Amino acid sequence: MLPVNLGCPASPQENAMNHAGTELHALFERHHAFRMQSQPEFATYEGDHRFNDQLSDLSEAAEDARFAQVQGFRHELSLMDRAALTPDDQLNYDMFALLLDEQIDGHRFKAHYMPLNQMTGYQLSLPHLIDIQPLKAADQFPDYFARLRASAKQVDDVIANLRLGIKTGLVQPRHVIEQVLPQLESLMAGKAQDSVFYLPLAQNMALGEAERDKLGRELAELIDTTVKPGYQKLHDFVKETYLPACRETMGLWALPDGEAMYQYYIGVFTAPGLHADEIHELGLQEVARIEQEKNLLRQKLGFEGTVQDFNHHLRTSPDFVFESKEALWAEYERVMLEGTEKSAALFHRMPKAPCVLKEVESYKAKSAPQAYYMPAPEDGSRPGYYYLNTYDLPSRPTYAVTALTLHEAIPGHHLQLALAQELEGLPYFRRRMHITSYLEGWGLYAEFLGHQMNMYRDPYQHYGALSFEMWRACRLVVDTGLHHKRWTRQQAIDFMKHHMSNSEHDIAAEVDRYLIMPGQALSYKIGEIKIKELRARAEQQLGGRFDLRDFHEVVIRNGAVPLAVLEDQVDRWLVMAG
Template structure:
């Protein structure tokens, strides 16, 4: 009996071992299958995003030029039509469906980021198809009427070296003219549907169009490439003469007439049909449209009311900090008087465009010396400081940044608007340079382009909340870099942050709470030392591009909160330079994707 029990026990033991071996084998096989599937899904994602990017350049040939793909330099975007709109809609829906058919749950590292960012971007693009933005194809802040002259000036991404380069632009200009004519047709449709620009914006577009209606080709900004011919050793004199004649014909027979047609339409038909309201909510389905713009520009589940209240709190906090500066410098009047003093006293302003540009070049060198204290990764490309071109200066922002050429042939450009020197006070030099150049936009955008591991769609992906949030966060690093030691320079930093805080209040006020243009102007005048012309330009910017102005403070807050969260989690292991590397090294992305990525990084340390 004992032998039987022992035999049975051994049998059970052997059966258990055999079962365990089977289980381990099954688990190993399942893991191998899972790994193979993950690798297969990762490859599908890589192939998908590469196909998307290549196909997107066919649809957006202007973007191709700016990312260094010169195959479409003779092409312009398709004219606005039901067919072209349907093509874009089908394109976005098809790629979203393909992406959603892939199981992204097992992906890791860059594969996971590729998947998450791509799905997010395609979903957002599809969501946007519900709103008829094509009926308002341009305004005073953005649009081809201003973009195309920059491209054709000879100083932008469009190359003008070979004879074919010049021929390409002539062909591209025919496409530009066709697009502008289609924009007129789209705006006429918008007039019928009650979807038009406010009158206050239309009047700002008119001089932008009129600037290109010239009587002599030499007076056109498009004549710039002709001026380059003299120093072009690649071309014969015969080629130069022929190209000069062709360009003069292009300017006078294609460019001037299309600008004239657009100007006449805007003045005689569109302006009378323009609306007196300014907010997006005043348009059909405008409330939902603005909610979509909040989602686009913040990538976070925020409501207009939440943002409005956050803005009011920040405006009050920053006003208090400004008052401390007033006390520090010994100014005897109240804060309103201090604002007026900063707006009017000659000591705070430059006497010439040259002096203004030189000041920014000097602070560039100073900031560059300090950056290694907080950064370990730097862009290879440099940037240069330039004045905004005269033809677009009157309606342009005070400063902006243009990315360098991906191949390194052109540096980044930090544009300063010298149109009104009273709008460029000395105390803004440090904070504005940090924001637009290094370590702000120049670092974020140039590094993103230069990271070889990123697929092309991510190298050139742009999320306003990431880009502008980073740039404003970069401003907040000024004291850590040893800047803002002068109390007026510190006031400049506060002034810049106050502008971004007021934007939260004004943008939501205009587009969700029924504020008028005048109400928004009054709020900004009461809470800053900005000049009236600057305030009006800012308010009209918010009217023109709803939601964009929300991205700065919202993005800054998100990045700062992530830094604090990781510093608490990692304790003594937290290194701010490595944190900045992790924020920048994978390019722009939605805030929820950035947070998940940074938390995974912290857990891996």
């Protein structure tokens, strides 16, 4: 006879845990509601359509109000008894504290005083609406129109923040802003009907002719009377007032409190306690190690000359250039499919959400990175997007396809982030938490998995994988060089060009990215090294009992976590495994 559980009253300790957990999750819900309401564009992106007619308030007063609210959430959290929580909720508590503390600690650096660069800012965020705003039915367009009307205030807020940046010495490098001006100009040019903001209507085949004409007249008027004049106003201010105030120096070291600012970003993007000097040295060691591997492969390929000669050959030979954009697209889709099929053997679970290849929009392609990933929203209304930049075909070499696709799609970002969304019982903020060292470390680790998946059959694809790893190792050197060791932009470009086969355009765009995203580039190698270290530990301890699928499940089953937490989780699993 099987034992029957007749049920027992909860113990006082269990009751206390239930009460404490209920309070904690209620705080999470209030924080979520605050975030959606204060960031309506993000709410739309996440599939919460209650605020589809609103834009974020970018004013200094609104920024101060948001900061006060975050401080309030942190105070509420500090009053809760962490010891009364279940182990899972203790981790939720710690992760929420980390999220709030990073925002509070970073507020002093006033990043919103530098709201424009070639990769982020008003000139890119407003056009991004067409990717996330539901615009299929006629009754959805009024929300879009309301947002376009509200854009005039955002322009004024951005200009006010730029003025505060000038006043306090928090300004971008001149070189960065020189790239923003053409972006603004492209959005001001041409007829309303040719504008990127008109695309949702122009591409909508579901509307009747009368509806299309009526909406078209209203949209064209909005573009001509609000959107384009707003971009003109911002362009004129940037060109005539902001650009002359910009600095010739490149790194954060040149800004007020810049060294402390960079140390803050190092902590956010890697791990607390790491310093720029030790990261720089680690980067030099990794560069030397990977250089040796590249040299061995060069010799196997029978190429005469140095690694630098071979890099130049890869950079300039027409043999590694796609014949057309269509050929490039077909190859990326083929590799994405192969990576998806072969990954199934390495994981217990595969994501339900599909991943779709999408082209980087022309208005931002010139200064955009080679590729990036955009997760699907919580409501599943669209797939995850693997954005591919097709600008300047010679700078998109054939040997980069495999490593890049494994990183961005499956088993990389799409697999990890889509599975995190499927986790049941995990608070919303945990499912979407952006721990960069974990996320990008996983992406680089996914490239490494390509060897096990036999994805680098072509030796040039193998060399491409080594080149991608070298790229991330160079980032450790260059990011710390720019922001701590006072390197010039040209020093950074020369270092990367010496060690990498990427095109000069690609290298310059990468260096410009490090200028405006300090510390972020450090996360890839730091995270990958930790994940590979934990895997080696598990393989050594478990021996023949090691199952790669089990290890991967431990790494991804709690979503993105700090590297120290990940190490603790792997160690607990190993203890339980005996």
